[in-house]
Amino acid sequence: MAALSEHDDADVSADEVAVVLLDSAGIVRGWSHAAAELLGRSAEQVCGRPMAGLLVDPAPTSSVDARGDAPFVPTGQTVFRHASGLPVEATVDEVRLDGSSKIVLLAAPTRDEAGQEDEADREDEGGQEQGSSLLTALLAQSLLGVVLCDTELRVLLTNVTAEVHGWPLLRPGHRVEDVIAAEDAQEVGDQLRRVLETGAPLLAREQRMRAPDGSGRERYVSVSAFRLADGQDRPAGIAAFLTDSTEQRRARRRTKVGHEASARIGDSLDVTRTAQDIADVLVPGLGDMATVEMAEAVLEGEEPSKVILPGHWLRLRRVAVASATGPWPAELVPVGGLIPRFPDVPQVRRAAIHGDTVYNTTRQEMVDLLGDPELIRATMPEQGHSAVVSPLYARGLLLGFVTVWRTEQPEAFEQEDADLVFDISSRAALSVDNARQYTREHRAAVALQQRLLPRATTRTAAAESAGCYVPAGGGADISGDWFDAIPLPSLRVAFVVGDVFGHGLHAAAMMGRLRTAIRTLADLELEPGELLIHLDDLVQQLAEEVDPQDRDTVGATCLYAVYDPLSGSCALASAGHPAPAVIEPDGTARPVEVSPGPPLGVGGMPFEVTTFSLEPGSTLALYTDGLVERGARDVDQGTRELLDTLSSLCRGTGTLEDMGGAVMAGAAEPPPRDDMALLLARPRLLPATDIADWRFPDDPAAVADARSVVARRLADWGLDHLAFSTELIVSELVTNAMRYAGGTVGLRLFHDGTTLVCEVRDSSNTQPRLRRARAADEGGRGLFLVAQLTRRWGSRYHHSGKTIWAEQPIGGAPAVDDGPAAVWTDAAS
Numbered sequence: 001m002a003a004l005s006e007h008d009d010a011d012v013s014a015d016e017v018a019v020v021l022l023d024s025a026g027i028v029r030g031w032s033h034a035a036a037e038l039l040g041r042s043a044e045q046v047c048g049r050p051m052a053g054l055l056v057d058p059a060p061t062s063s064v065d066a067r068g069d070a071p072f073v074p075t076g077q078t079v080f081r082h083a084s085g086l087p088v089e090a091t092v093d094e095v096r097l098d099g100s101s102k103i104v105l106l107a108a109p110t111r112d113e114a115g116q117e118d119e120a121d122r123e124d125e126g127g128q129e130q131g132s133s134l135l136t137a138l139l140a141q142s143l144l145g146v147v148l149c150d151t152e153l154r155v156l157l158t159n160v161t162a163e164v165h166g167w168p169l170l171r172p173g174h175r176v177e178d179v180i181a182a183e184d185a186q187e188v189g190d191q192l193r194r195v196l197e198t199g200a201p202l203l204a205r206e207q208r209m210r211a212p213d214g215s216g217r218e219r220y221v222s223v224s225a226f227r228l229a230d231g232q233d234r235p236a237g238i239a240a241f242l243t244d245s246t247e248q249r250r251a252r253r254r255t256k257v258g259h260e261a262s263a264r265i266g267d268s269l270d271v272t273r274t275a276q277d278i279a280d281v282l283v284p285g286l287g288d289m290a291t292v293e294m295a296e297a298v299l300e301g302e303e304p305s306k307v308i309l310p311g312h313w314l315r316l317r318r319v320a321v322a323s324a325t326g327p328w329p330a331e332l333v334p335v336g337g338l339i340p341r342f343p344d345v346p347q348v349r350r351a352a353i354h355g356d357t358v359y360n361t362t363r364q365e366m367v368d369l370l371g372d373p374e375l376i377r378a379t380m381p382e383q384g385h386s387a388v389v390s391p392l393y394a395r396g397l398l399l400g401f402v403t404v405w406r407t408e409q410p411e412a413f414e415q416e417d418a419d420l421v422f423d424i425s426s427r428a429a430l431s432v433d434n435a436r437q438y439t440r441e442h443r444a445a446v447a448l449q450q451r452l453l454p455r456a457t458t459r460t461a462a463a464e465s466a467g468c469y470v471p472a473g474g475g476a477d478i479s480g481d482w483f484d485a486i487p488l489p490s491l492r493v494a495f496v497v498g499d500v501f502g503h504g505l506h507a508a509a510m511m512g513r514l515r516t517a518i519r520t521l522a523d524l525e526l527e528p529g530e531l532l533i534h535l536d537d538l539v540q541q542l543a544e545e546v547d548p549q550d551r552d553t554v555g556a557t558c559l560y561a562v563y564d565p566l567s568g569s570c571a572l573a574s575a576g577h578p579a580p581a582v583i584e585p586d587g588t589a590r591p592v593e594v595s596p597g598p599p600l601g602v603g604g605m606p607f608e609v610t611t612f613s614l615e616p617g618s619t620l621a622l623y624t625d626g627l628v629e630r631g632a633r634d635v636d637q638g639t640r641e642l643l644d645t646l647s648s649l650c651r652g653t654g655t656l657e658d659m660g661g662a663v664m665a666g667a668a669e670p671p672p673r674d675d676m677a678l679l680l681a682r683p684r685l686l687p688a689t690d691i692a693d694w695r696f697p698d699d700p701a702a703v704a705d706a707r708s709v710v711a712r713r714l715a716d717w718g719l720d721h722l723a724f725s726t727e728l729i730v731s732e733l734v735t736n737a738m739r740y741a742g743g744t745v746g747l748r749l750f751h752d753g754t755t756l757v758c759e760v761r762d763s764s765n766t767q768p769r770l771r772r773a774r775a776a777d778e779g780g781r782g783l784f785l786v787a788q789l790t791r792r793w794g795s796r797y798h799h800s801g802k803t804i805w806a807e808q809p810i811g812g813a814p815a816v817d818d819g820p821a822a823v824w825t826d827a828a829s
Contacts, residue, residue, distance in 0.1 A: 017108050018090070022073070024101035026051050030230075038090065038109060040083035044232055051105075054080050056087050073103060077110065100157050100172065145221075145242035148228075151235055153192055160242065181210040192225055196235050201226045206245055217410055220249045254420050257285040261424045266431035269438040271299060272319050278402055278428050279322035286417060287388075287404035289381050292320040293339050294392075294400035298432065301440030304397055316400060325408055333378050340375050357390040357422040383407040388421045394429035399436070402428070445505045446471075452512035457657060458485045461752035462493040462565040463620075465681040466656035468664045472503065472626070472675050479675035480507035480556065481624045482515055486522045489794055489805050490757050491565055491686065491750070494522050497577065497622040497679050498558035501599075513542070514556060514600075525796035528560045528573035529607040532597065536575065539601035555601035559622055563614065565686045566750060570614050573607040575600045578625055578635075581643055585617035587651040589643040619650055619659075620681040626674035627667055656680045690717070691750040696734065698742050706734045706747055710758075713749060722756055722808060725789045729758055729806050732782040737762040737804070755791075756808045763801040 018038045021030025028051055031043035039054065052058040056079040073094055080088045089110040094103060148157040153176060160170040170179060176192075177185035188207055195202050202225040211217040225240040261281045268274050275292040282290040293316040295304040304314060316339040321328050333339060362385055367376050380387070384405040392399040402425045406413065457466045467483040480500025488494055496518055500510045517538050521531045535558065543554040559580065561572035572580070572592070576599035583589045597607040614620060621642075628638030645666065649659040660680050667676055692713045696702040707727045714723045730747065737745045741764030748759040768783060786793055786806055793806040 017106055020051070020105040020107065022051055022103045022105060026073070028054075029102070035107070038107065039080055039088060043230075045083075047230060056081050073105070078107070080107075097157055102157075143243070145240075145244075147238075147240040147242065149192070149238040149240065151196060151237055153189060153238065156237065177212070179209075179212065181212050184209050185212075188223070191223070192238050192240070195225050195227050195238060199227050199235075206249070219244060220246045250414075250416075253285065254416060257281060258420060258423070260285065261427070265424070265428045266434075269435045269442075271432060271435045271439060274428065274431050274435050275320035275400075276322075278424065279320040281424065282402070282404050282421070283322035284324035286420065287413075288324045288407040288409055289384070289405040290322045291318060291403045292392075292400065293317065293403075294319045294432070295398070298399050298436050299439075301436055301438075301443055303436075304399060314398065314400075319400075329381060331377055332381065340378055342375070343370055343372065357388065357418050357425075361387045361389065381405050381407050386412040388413050388418050390418075390421045390425040392425055392429040392432055394433035397433065399429055399432050441505075445508055448505070448508055448512070452508065452515060453482060454484050454515075458487075460485075460487050460493055461491045461684065461686065461755070462487075462563055463495075463681045463683040464656060465493075465495065465679060466660050467680075468660040468676075468678045470664050470668050470672065470676045472672055479503045480511035480514075481626065481675040481677040482511045483622065483677050483679035484515060484518065485679065485681065486519055488522060488562065489525065489792070489796070489807065490759060490803075491752055491755065493563050493565075493681075495561045495563065495620065495622055495679060495681050496558065497580075497624060497677055498556055499577070499624045499626075499675070499677070500556040502553055503675075510542070510554070510556070514539070514558070518558075518560070523794075525794065527609060528562060528571055529609040531560055532558065532573050532575050532600070532607040536600045536603055536607075540603050543601055555599050557599050557625075561620070561622070563620075563681070563683050565684055565752075566691060568613050568615070568683070568685045569611055570620070570683070571609050571611045573597070573609050575607060578623065578628065578639070580623075581621040581639075581646065582612075582614065583619040583621065583643075583646050583650040585615060587647050589647040589650075591639065591643070614683045616683070616685045618683065619646070619656075620683065621646055622679040622681070624675065624677045626672055626676040627663075627678060629674065630667065630672055656682060686750060686752060690752070692748065694747045696745050696747065698738050698744065700735070700738060702745075703731055703734050703738070706730050710747075710749060717751065719751070719756065719810065722810070725808065726756065726758060729786050729789055729808075730760075732786050733758070733760040733804055733806070736768075736782060737764075740764060740766065741801075751810060754810055756810055757805060758808075759803050759805045761801060761803045765797060765802055768795060768804065 016034055016038070018035035019030070019032040020028060020035055023029050028046050028049055031041075031046045035046075036042050041054075046054070051074070055074060075092050075094050078090055078092045080090060082088045090107040091110055093106045095106065096103060145160040146158060147155060147160060147170060150156055155170055155172050155174045157172065158170045175185075176188050180188070184207070188209075191202055191205065191207075194200070202223060205223050207221050207223050209219050209221055222243045222245045223240060225238050227235055228237045228239055230236040261278075264281055265274065265277045268277070271294065275294060278292050279290040295314045296317050297304040299317065299319065318333050318335055318337050318339060321335055323329075328334065366380060366387075367373060370376065384407050386406045388404045390402050392402060402421065404413075404421055453469060454467065456468070458464065463485075465485040467485070469481060469483070472479060480498075480502070482496075482498050482500075484494075484496040486494040486496065496515075498511070498514060500507045500514065502510075514535065517535060518531070521534050524531075526534070539555060543551045546554055556575075557577040558575045559572060559577040561570055561580070563570045572594065574594050574596035576596055579591050579594040579596070581589055581591050592610065592612060594610050595608040598605050623642070625635070628635055628642055630638060642663070645663055646659070649662055654662070660678050663678055664676065692709075694706070694709055696706055707730055710726055710730050711723050714720060714726060726749075734745055734747060737760050741762035743763045746759075746761035748757075748761075750757055790806040790808050793804070795802050795804045797803075
């Protein structure tokens with residue numbers, strides 16, 4: 001560039017600088033637009049002809065200089081011949097291309113020294129110098145790779161060298177497939193040929209370039225390419241510009257993995273699910289294989305040991321794996337398998353105690369460190385050449401380890417990769433510990449609720465029943481929904497279903513208190529409406545125990561029904577609860593018409609009792625609102641669908657357990673937002689032949705008649721072994737009814753094959769009770785005798801009068817024991 005620099009005062013713009021490309025023989029191969037303007041000759045007229053033919057005074061030898069080993073190249077002040085025949089003076093400079101025999105000539109028009117050029121022309125001269133400098137800088141710089149190819153995609157010129165760009169190495173004459181793998185070369189070649197054919201440039205396309213030797217080494221390059229044309233505007237080759245984007249790609253990859261980890265890990269409160277999310281984020285985003293091991297205590301929801309003593313180690317279990325290379329290898333510890341104990345070496349202990357992340361560890365290094373080939377074979381992939389091991393530490397607890405291996409990816413892990421794994425593990429450890437604590441509390445709550453719920457199935461003389469319960473969220477939540485089947489005296493049975501307001505442990509505890517209260521009240525043999533009134537009072541009392549701002553959240557709905565197998569009637573009352581449904585023996589389903597009262601806890605309102613008959617073989621369904629209020633459906637639609645499902649199931653031959661399971665399985669997809677409880681009951685009717693009913697006048701002589709008819713009926717039933725004890729019970733109960741109540745006395749005797757029940761009904765509402773008789777008392781020991789002869793006894797009240805009942809096991813009457821005496825008294829005693 002010396003000749004041009006000598007004429008700094010020449011004000012020539014970059015657009016006026018003529019560029020001429022010469023080959024080794026001095027033949028013009030390239031002709032710029034500025035050259036055509038300078039000499040009045042187009043590229044078609046010049047290209048392919050000797051440069052010497054354009055000079056006014058060419059050298060004696062037009063093809064070579066005096067040395068005979070190079071073409072004649074004019075430099076400095078040179079006079080060219082214009083197409084019009086006039087001479088044109090120009091300042092010429094020569095640029096030699098490294099590794100090539102071609103020459104670039106830069107020619108700037110020479111102005112006269114009289115100062116005819118104006119200020120704009122002098123500014124153009126500065127632009128010419130800048131353009132020349134730009135061309136030189138482009139070929140000389142090392143940050144941008146420049147490759148010039150011919151139409152066959154052979155490399156003609158390049159500044160990409162091993163010393164500057166590392167790998168791949170390019171040389172003139174190379175083809176793409178000589179320096180990169182065939183698959184990548186085919187892809188690059190297709191793109192460059194498309195540029196040649198269409199002329200559309202290729203801009204910043206990221207291309208993978210793997211080594212052709214099969215080593216797996218790879219780089220990523222951003223490629224831009226433009227088509228070159230000759231004087232006739234025909235494709236003459238490709239100019240490509242390359243920048244190494246490998247590190248940028250790796251950085252983007254790490255950023256993507258970090259973002260995915262932030263979005264994905266921590267969504268679940270399940271330890272195993274969280275562990276699998278960790279593995280899935282790391283593979284294939286960062287490595288080819290990943291494992292997550294957890295301490296067994298963590299899987300149980302407990303805290304692992306905070307202190308790891310020498311010679312002791314956590315019992316680790318593999319809970320999650322991920323592989324980008326196919327199925328998990330059979331020789332490695334599978335999911336659920338126990339990790340063999342590692343030797344107590346300082347490096348391993350340091351990672352466990354201090355939370356250090358170990359990276360770039362090879363399989364052979366682990367063999368040398370641990371010295372146990374069998375342990376290595378079971379825990380480390382055979383093709384693994386680089387690994388990152390990071391502990392899961394949270395709140396001072398070592399919960400487990402995360403390990404990532406590279407088996408197919410040839411590059412070893414870098415420090416940035418290890419830092420990313422450590423960051424993901426640190427954040428994931430908090431999620432794992434949250435899931436651990438949730439697991440512990442959830443198991444405690446579920447255990448509490450399961451203990452509070454009754455047995456799923458019951459079978460009595462009155463009915464068989466099957467209950468089902470599904471917690472909200474597919475088991476992720478619990479609530480206060482419950483069901484119950486309570487055996488009552490006189491072979492009756494009570495069916496209960498309820499729903500406590502709210503969710504969580506407090507709702508389960510509230511449910512337990514209400515269920516206990518209902519069982520206690522049921523033993524008092526209250527009518528359904530009266531029982532709900534007492535229960536409503538209890539809920540109001542419980543609401544008074546909580547903070548004032550939380551009192552509105554204390555409450556429940558409940559439905560209580562009592563079925564009598566002697567009459568086949570069912571009496572029920574509802575406290576804001578959905579009405580039950582009856583499925584007739586022919587499969588017809590209908591809701592029971594109920595007038596529900598307010599939910600429990602409102603107070604001040606009665607609960608109306610509804611009585612209806614149940615045919616033998618029919619099914620009674622009691623349920624909570626979570627079963628009919630699902631998704632976008634309204635209650636009516638949900639109730640119709642439930643009735644249709646029950647109707648279809650009852651036409652089959654499945655058991656009540658099967659029917660309940662089928663209903664719940666269909667309702668649990670998708671997981672419900674509210675708990676669901678279902679109680680199915682199939683009532684039975686006691687045969688009339690097993691029931692005897694008499695009425696006796698208010699006459700002491702009728703007591704003997706009562707004993708006589710009872711003895712005969714027991715003989716008919718084949719229960720003679722109970723005749724003596726039953727006659728005594730009847731004699732005492734009938735005598736006392738006549739003595740204290742007066743009027744007609746009813747006597748009923750019935751059995752179900754296991755229990756014999758004796759009932760005496762009178763018109764009095766007084767409460768019989770036991771009391772200790774003094775030694776001097778002549779009477780008052782009858783009720784004590786009844787208590788000794790029966791398994792249990794009691795009384796229940798009606799709108800007018802009461803019924804005293806006593807039950808004996810048919811297998812044999814209990815022996816009469818000596819004990820404290822008791823007397824029958826009435827309220828006036």
